[in-house]
Amino acid sequence: MGIYAFKLPDIGEGVVEGEVVEWMVAVGDVVSEDQPILSVMTDKATVEIPSPVNGTVMQRVGNVGDILPVGGVCIEFEVEGEGNASALADHGANPPAEEAPAPEPEATPTPPSQVEEAPAPAPKAMAAVPGLRPLASPAVRQRARESGVDLTNVAGSGPAGRITHADLDAHLAGGGNVPMARSGVKRTGTEEIKVTGLRKRIAEGMTASYTTIPHFSYFEEVDVTELESLRQHLNATRAQGQPKLTFLPFIMLGLSKALGEHPVCNAHYHDDRMTVVRHHGVHLGIATQTERGLYVPVVKHVEALDVWGAAIAMAEVVEATRDGSATSEQLSGSTFTITSLGAMGGLGATPIINKPEVGILGVHKAIERPMVLDGRIEIRRMMNLSSSFDHRVVDGWDGAMLVQRLKALLEHPATMFM
DSSP, rough: OEEEEOOOOOTTOOOOEEEEEEOOOOOEEEEEEEEEEEEOOOOOOOEEEEOOOSEEEEEEEOOOEEEETTTTTEEEEEESSSSBSSOOGGGGGOOOOEEEOOOOTTSSSHHHHHOOOOOOOOOBBBBBOSSOOOBOOOHHHHHHHHHHHHHGGSSSSSSHHHHHHHHHHHHHHTTOOOOOOSSSSOOOOOOOOOOOOOHHHHHHHHHHHHHHHHHEEEEEEEEEHHHHHHHHHHHTOOOOOOOOOOOHHHHHHHHHHHHOGGGGGGGEEEETTTTTEEOOOOOEEEEEETTTTTEEEEEOOOOOOOOOHHHHHHHHHHHHEEEETOOOOSSSOOOOEEOOOGGGGOOOOOOOOOBBSEEEEEEEEEEEEEEEEETTTEEEEEEEEEEEEEETTTTTTHHHHHHHHHHHHHHGGGGGGG
C-alpha cells in the first residue's frame, strides 16, 4: 500500500487559491476515482473537485471557510501500489484538519476504556425554510433525485443549513420521515453561522464597492404599455423552440443601444492606476439569485443579438448559474449590470455597482396605474427603473441621459430595431 498526496488543481485562469465550501468525504472513507470529494469556491465560481484515484482517505487539509492554495496538498489517500508521497508533512503542507489515528501495536493492545474518547457532538441539523430552495451541492441533489428524496424534507447540518451527504444518509436511514412541526412552542437561544463561501465573497465585494465608489443614484418611471403589447404579440406568434419573452431581453437590447451612444457608462474604472477603460462590446451582467447566493452571469456582445438571441443567451447563463454548472467565462467580463427584483416589485432601490464597472440598472415590476395622458386619465402599464453610477468618472448628466435614452427606446419599442 502507498500514499497518494493530491494537490488542489488549477481551477481557472488566474485563480491561485480557493475557499473550502464543503468536504464530501471524511477520514476513513473509501472513495472511487472521479467521486466528488471537495467543493471549492473561487472569485469566479464554485467547483467540485473529483478524486483522482481509488483509495481510502487518510488526511484532509482545511476546514470549511479555510483558504487552500492551488498546487498545495489538500488530501491524502491510501492506495494500492507505491502512491506518490511518503507523508503529507514531507511536502511542507499545513497541518491537516483531520488525520487518521495511528494504529496501536498489536503486541501491546490497550484496553478499549483507555483509548476511547467522548464522541464529538454532531452538528445541529436545521430544518428547511418553507418557500426557499434548500442548500445542497449538485452531487447531493443528484443522489436525492436518484433516491426519490425531496430535499425540502431533509434537515441540513452544514453551514447555513446546507444539506450534506451525511444528512441525506441519515434521512434515508430514518425512512425518509418528515419531522412534525409544533406550534405554540417558545424558541430561545441564538445560532452563530460563520460567513464563508459565496456569502463571504459578496460581503467583501460589496464592502469594497460601497466604501471606494461614490454612488450617484437616479430613478425614472417608464410607460411600457406599447412594449407589453409587442411582447404579448411576439409570444403568441413565436416559432417552435423560441423562448417566452419577458421584459428583460427588450431591456437588454435597449440598454445595449443606449450604452453605444453613451460609452462613458460602458466602462471599467481601475482606481489603482486611475484609468477608465471604455468597452466597445456590451457585455451585460444579469444579477441572479441562487440557493448559494447572488451570482452575476454575463451575456456577451448583446449589441450583436436580436431579442430572441438575447432571451436564449440570458436563459442559458442563468440556468447554468442556478444549477452550478456555469464556467468562469460565463461568470466574468461584464461591462454593465442589470439587477431585477422581478415579481417582488418595489418602488425603488439603490443598487450597488459591480466593481470595476461604473454603472448598474435596477428593474422593478411593471404594474398598471392611472396616468394622466394628454389631459385625460388612462390606465397604463408602468415600470420603475433605479440606477447607480460611479460619480468619480460618470457625471450626473451622463447617467441621467443614459436612463432617459433607455426610457425613450422602451416607450417606443420599434426604435430599438431601427
